Amino acid sequence: MTTVESATDTKQMTIVAAIQNALDIALGLDERVIILGEDIADPIGGVMKATKGLSTKHGLDRVRATPIVEQTIIGTAVGAALGGYRPVAEIMFMDFLCQAMDQIINHAAKSRYMSGGHSPAPIVVRAMIGDSKFGAQHSQALEGWFMHTPGLKVVMPSNPYDTKGLLLSAIFDDDPVIFIENMGMSYSIKGEVPTGDYRVPLGEASVLREGSDITLITYGAEVHPSMAAAQALEGEISVEVIDLRSLVPLDISTCVRSVSETKRAIVVHGSTEFCGPGAEVATQLTDRLFGTLDVPVARHGATYTPVPFSQQLHSTPTEESIIAAIRTLRQRDAVGQHPESI
Amino acid sequence: MTTVESATDTKQMTIVAAIQNALDIALGLDERVIILGEDIADPIGGVMKATKGLSTKHGLDRVRATPIVEQTIIGTAVGAALGGYRPVAEIMFMDFLCQAMDQIINHAAKSRYMSGGHSPAPIVVRAMIGDSKFGAQHSQALEGWFMHTPGLKVVMPSNPYDTKGLLLSAIFDDDPVIFIENMGMSYSIKGEVPTGDYRVPLGEASVLREGSDITLITYGAEVHPSMAAAQALEGEISVEVIDLRSLVPLDISTCVRSVSETKRAIVVHGSTEFCGPGAEVATQLTDRLFGTLDVPVARHGATYTPVPFSQQLHSTPTEESIIAAIRTLRQRDAVGQHPESI
Amino acid sequence: MRGKVLPVHEAGHDAMTNTLPDRAALEWMYSTMLLAKMADERAADEARKGLLAAALYPVRGLEAVCAAMGVAMAPQDQMVSSYRNLGDALSRKIPLRAIIAEAYGRMGGTSKGKGGTMHLTDNERGLIATTGIVGAGMPLAVGLGLAAQLDKSDRAIAVTFGDGATSIGAAHESFNLAALWKLPVVFVCQNNQWGEHTPLAEYAANPNLAERTAAYGLHAEAVDGFDPMATLQSIGGALDRARAGEGPSFIECRSYRLTGHSGLSDYSYVPTEELAAALARDPAPTFRTWLEQNGHVDAATLDQIEQTAVETVDDAFAFAQQSPHPSPDELMADVYASPEGVPTR
Amino acid sequence: MRGKVLPVHEAGHDAMTNTLPDRAALEWMYSTMLLAKMADERAADEARKGLLAAALYPVRGLEAVCAAMGVAMAPQDQMVSSYRNLGDALSRKIPLRAIIAEAYGRMGGTSKGKGGTMHLTDNERGLIATTGIVGAGMPLAVGLGLAAQLDKSDRAIAVTFGDGATSIGAAHESFNLAALWKLPVVFVCQNNQWGEHTPLAEYAANPNLAERTAAYGLHAEAVDGFDPMATLQSIGGALDRARAGEGPSFIECRSYRLTGHSGLSDYSYVPTEELAAALARDPAPTFRTWLEQNGHVDAATLDQIEQTAVETVDDAFAFAQQSPHPSPDELMADVYASPEGVPTR
Numbered sequence A, B: 001m002t003t004v005e006s007a008t009d010t011k012q013m014t015i016v017a018a019i020q021n022a023l024d025i026a027l028g029l030d031e032r033v034i035i036l037g038e039d040i041a042d043p044i045g046g047v048m049k050a051t052k053g054l055s056t057k058h059g060l061d062r063v064r065a066t067p068i069v070e071q072t073i074i075g076t077a078v079g080a081a082l083g084g085y086r087p088v089a090e091i092m093f094m095d096f097l098c099q100a101m102d103q104i105i106n107h108a109a110k111s112r113y114m115s116g117g118h119s120p121a122p123i124v125v126r127a128m129i130g131d132s133k134f135g136a137q138h139s140q141a142l143e144g145w146f147m148h149t150p151g152l153k154v155v156m157p158s159n160p161y162d163t164k165g166l167l168l169s170a171i172f173d174d175d176p177v178i179f180i181e182n183m184g185m186s187y188s189i190k191g192e193v194p195t196g197d198y199r200v201p202l203g204e205a206s207v208l209r210e211g212s213d214i215t216l217i218t219y220g221a222e223v224h225p226s227m228a229a230a231q232a233l234e235g236e237i238s239v240e241v242i243d244l245r246s247l248v249p250l251d252i253s254t255c256v257r258s259v260s261e262t263k264r265a266i267v268v269h270g271s272t273e274f275c276g277p278g279a280e281v282a283t284q285l286t287d288r289l290f291g292t293l294d295v296p297v298a299r300h301g302a303t304y305t306p307v308p309f310s311q312q313l314h315s316t317p318t319e320e321s322i323i324a325a326i327r328t329l330r331q332r333d334a335v336g337q338h339p340e341s342i
Numbered sequence C, D: 001m002r003g004k005v006l007p008v009h010e011a012g013h014d015a016m017t018n019t020l021p022d023r024a025a026l027e028w029m030y031s032t033m034l035l036a037k038m039a040d041e042r043a044a045d046e047a048r049k050g051l052l053a054a055a056l057y058p059v060r061g062l063e064a065v066c067a068a069m070g071v072a073m074a075p076q077d078q079m080v081s082s083y084r085n086l087g088d089a090l091s092r093k094i095p096l097r098a099i100i101a102e103a104y105g106r107m108g109g110t111s112k113g114k115g116g117t118m119h120l121t122d123n124e125r126g127l128i129a130t131t132g133i134v135g136a137g138m139p140l141a142v143g144l145g146l147a148a149q150l151d152k153s154d155r156a157i158a159v160t161f162g163d164g165a166t167s168i169g170a171a172h173e174s175f176n177l178a179a180l181w182k183l184p185v186v187f188v189c190q191n192n193q194w195g196e197h198t199p200l201a202e203y204a205a206n207p208n209l210a211e212r213t214a215a216y217g218l219h220a221e222a223v224d225g226f227d228p229m230a231t232l233q234s235i236g237g238a239l240d241r242a243r244a245g246e247g248p249s250f251i252e253c254r255s256y257r258l259t260g261h262s263g264l265s266d267y268s269y270v271p272t273e274e275l276a277a278a279l280a281r282d283p284a285p286t287f288r289t290w291l292e293q294n295g296h297v298d299a300a301t302l303d304q305i306e307q308t309a310v311e312t313v314d315d316a317f318a319f320a321q322q323s324p325h326p327s328p329d330e331l332m333a334d335v336y337a338s339p340e341g342v343p344t345r
């Protein structure tokens, strides 16, 4: 898929710019691609401006602003997919997916199966995890729900390059994909991105940093404090960092390969730790590497609390808390004990 | 709480009868208890008849049939709770909670926290996991979502006694509770139930069967095929069976105590295995008992598929599949290998 | 609490004479009404005998609406239906064999037995989706309407749902969106006066659903759903407007549920006079009388249609019962188009 | 696509003379309008300087509606509001200190700084919930209305929401349910003509929201939301009907958004003439002129109110900035009433 231009012609992009660019390319490649969402048309071009210019370039027919009707945005996308289109639905904050769960879970995820394979609904749902300054109803990380739902794919990139390549893969994938962005990264993370069409396949983790003492497995926004923590521990503990990139499919092989070397792993994520993605990764790793690990696979996810508004209270992992979690695991390693008994 | 009568005066009840009885007692004990739901008033008394007779006895004001408006049923319950009531909302099939996720997740679960402790919303949501003969949209087990949501408690009983005692605890608990029933058990499972008021506390697992070779941890409807499997293996493998009863709070101590003896565990549940409750239990057990287990904690949950309508296809654990899973674990034990390499 | 339900319309069959379909269509309509009625009754019978384990939602009372739909819709049109879909499926000319085989969970079913009674689909014949979730079909129809509009096609979309479904939020969102975008969607409300066990007047402050929907700025009308010709005219007109780019319509077909809500469910709570009045207008027999008395179709032909219907129903059940069960590997099939790396449990 | 928005009502202040509140109430109204306007502007200022990191939703344009609400509602009444809640909170007499401290995430805030700007609550003063989810307050109000009705109380419930919120399913479900059960709920639509960046006529096929809602069988009326006396009369009447057991009302207060959607957001897309026309009726200064010209309140008193408002705003910001942050153990507090055995992560 990587075209000749894409290899040579690159540009500094934010994650938002990468999304806009991916959508622009997809709209250009295939007229069955359409976009639906609140406020997505120009002049505003989306509350995050991720669709800026697209309605002007590709027409208001294909880049359609809707009323405030999340469940019907998704239902309309599913219907349009059943009618042969490849809709991308933008739902601002992921929390608002709560309004649309019926269409996502009972319809998009099951349409292919319930029809005996005849009626696939390949939609892409783009939604964003907000920031605590919007409070508890605009900052939830709900990827665990969608991982737990057969029929969906779940993607959560951490940088502009992956964002563009994964979004293009998602749009042209024949299965419904939940594509999760992080508001905190939208403008702050920049990187060189090929301007042409290229794809990052779903289901391939990337090893962002090599290390020999411990493997840190993460994805989405938590990649950045994780990398910073690994950096900060340089010289003290050698940390390998894996960015999962997609959660369904989940590239457990890359994790197994790494942890079979390091024999220690920690899964870091912004969603609630209890019954979350880290439990799945930990259970699979334990199963594959039983008897060979130095310590149990650790998890470092969000506290079992709603997200507090006060920015003095941290419910999700930070660089400091990740460093502390890594050190705790190391400590446990040293004394061979359950952390609570240290 | 267990009154004198309750100890002596018992009756054979189905699970539905136990629910009806618990609701009747709660309505009698406290006039702040109200019930909301579709078709719950007499003459029908609910599609499962769980509220039969209650509107006649306690009045249509307090046992209120609603239009088909799941999100507003839950929203109304939350509002009434904020207004000082203790509403019990009946949502027939759990799948329809998808319509009401916003009110459950963004409101009920977070109201106390977001108000700094001032505005708790102690509702009970009763919902049922259906049967595959209703198809994929009426048979999902979604407890994993609610476990993953801070602010909620999650209860899933397996028999009439626990159902009544746990439902009474849930109604008088000051936190919102998701109370999950299984259609398949509603009429088929019977037992002696005290007719008076008694409570089964949330957060206490019960050991249903003692055994020394392996601990089977389960809850809800899967308790029954699990017990049958344990029975069937009698003489071959000695299986201890734990019924978790509530998932939040989760009584991990009882599990740890058991598995520290048996050194082998399998978690059985009807919800999807991937990123489900079993991963949490397995991860916690591994963490607490690291280095002392004979084999990794195994899981046996539903396949990663929607629930097929055909009753020839089994996506959820059955007695046979549980027996097979136990034997596989035993086999692995014997050869010390990952099952895929056996 | 138990209020008054809307009276079953007493109107005669005056409208029937206005736009008379040709004889073949009339015969097809009668045959379809019969098939719906008889297949329904047969399925309930099999369930009662314990030979059919499926959720069943009888269409008795809606036969005229479904038959009218079948004539009104063009082959390229698309439909979204609900769990109560037997008549709708017949209106799309889906073979009864495939419908019944799905109820038996067999490979010969519309969905290989994996969807079940609530989830018949047949893309070729334009039954695009059926949903078991009350009201959820309306957004799907909006999406199909959008696709039809973007395609600049002459497709119109009909979505059927019950009176109770008008309570739910998705209905309101869909009415507004379809009207706003002038989509070629016809909202066909199969008002059988009951939502499960609750009559319309007990769950709607304004039980005039057409009036309520008109406020969204779409064309809304109510029609006597026991009158197949009047219904045909209403739905046909709405489909024509949809195709002409004149936007969506809401057609409230006022009928009455002639059975319990589901397969074998209790119906003792229904007011006896109401049910008797509705049964007096039972669509198939009433239509036969009308066809015969007005000389549209002769008695011998009608007898022949009835005979064929009996055979078709027998054949469909025999086919279904002999159709193979899905093989075990069907469990994991059709979850994903590209399942590489996806979990299996 | 960009259609016409509804014209801002040109109506004069005739209604103002009909039911004139007493002088103290008039002064309170003016003071409240000023506080809303000035606190809004000050918060935006602080945010612009990078000193306040909070999602902010200005109430500029709604000052008259909020002031009217404050006079119309009785102390025992209860309110549900949204993210755009500064004026609503003032109408419930919540101290500006607590409102602003919440924006700063401090212990002195209404919710110990754990809820934030979108989640002010003060049970004692009857602000029962505020939600950041568009439309989600309406079902909550239905529940509070049910509680009030079951209590046989004389409480009425007001729920405020925007024009855009009328699109969402929960609105429709709530209108029907409140009307069906004749609940003492007043649905106050703060129609500022925009839902984020989209004007009403672009998301509603029928932009007459009162007309649309009337179809549910509840009392619905539109009022000039720039006219505090007319608005007071409408909302007051609705609250009276609610208390008298006459059921719910929908009051569409037609106003205009005088700023961007949120704190510092762009507003260049607004049609300049529309904005100019609306600004010409800016509630606080217009009310001052009217009070003075009609001799209801003298200039000296009005000047004094303005001076006090300046001081109150300064004081509230100073209080907020000095209020302590929640201590680390607040992170885990208030999740459960009985957290025994519940996970911590």
Ligand SMILES: Cc1ncc(C[n+]2csc(CCOP(=O)(O)OP(=O)(O)O)c2C)c(N)n1
Pocket: B038, B068, B070, B092, B096, B099, C084, C132, C133, C134, C135, C161, C162, C163, C164, C165, C166, C190, C192, C194, C195, C196, C261
């Ligand atoms: C969202 C949702 N809520 C509840 C149900 C359960 N249910 C199935 S049919 C039905 C009644 C629907 O009434 P109506 O829309 O009038 O259709 P009818 O069954 O009368 O054809 C209900 C409540 C459901 N399937 N989906």
Ligand SMILES: Cc1ncc(C[n+]2csc(CCOP(=O)(O)OP(=O)(O)O)c2C)c(N)n1
Pocket: A038, A068, A070, A092, A096, A099, D084, D132, D133, D134, D135, D161, D162, D163, D164, D165, D166, D190, D192, D194, D195, D196, D261
């Ligand atoms: C369910 C939901 N969808 C989208 C949003 C994002 N959002 C916040 S305010 C708003 C506009 C609401 O418009 P309106 O109801 O008119 O209220 P206004 O902001 O104009 O007061 C939107 C779309 C949200 N908070 N909740």
Ligand SMILES: [Mg+2]
Pocket: C162, C163, C164, C190, C191, C192, C193, C194, C195, C196
């Ligand atoms: Mg009905």
Ligand SMILES: [Mg+2]
Pocket: D162, D163, D164, D190, D191, D192, D193, D194, D195, D196
């Ligand atoms: Mg607005």
